[in-house]
Amino acid sequence: MIFGIPWWVFMVVLLIFLSGYMAFRAMRAEKELEKQYIEREGKVYMERIEEERHKRLQQDEEQTQQVSH
Template identity: 80%
Template structure:
């Protein structure tokens, strides 16, 4: 007994805090993965927009030259 409380009570409190810390770490890591995925998908989207813009500009140039 420590301060009139059984030792296993202290261990349970310690495990509760440890569990909370591990859950917090897992949530933070998951959020970072989601942000990286979102950034990657955003880059793919922006690349497609840029490719489409380039195609349109090339088509407009081709039409101006043929007239």
């Protein structure tokens, strides 16, 4: 007994704090993974937009050349 409290009570409190810390770390890691996933998907989306813009510009140039002839 420590300060009139059984030792296992201190262990339970310690494990509760340890569990909270581990949950906090897991939450932070999950948030970071989600951020990376969002950034990667955003990059893919922006590349698709750029490809579509490039295709449209080529089509416009071809139409302009056909009209001018």
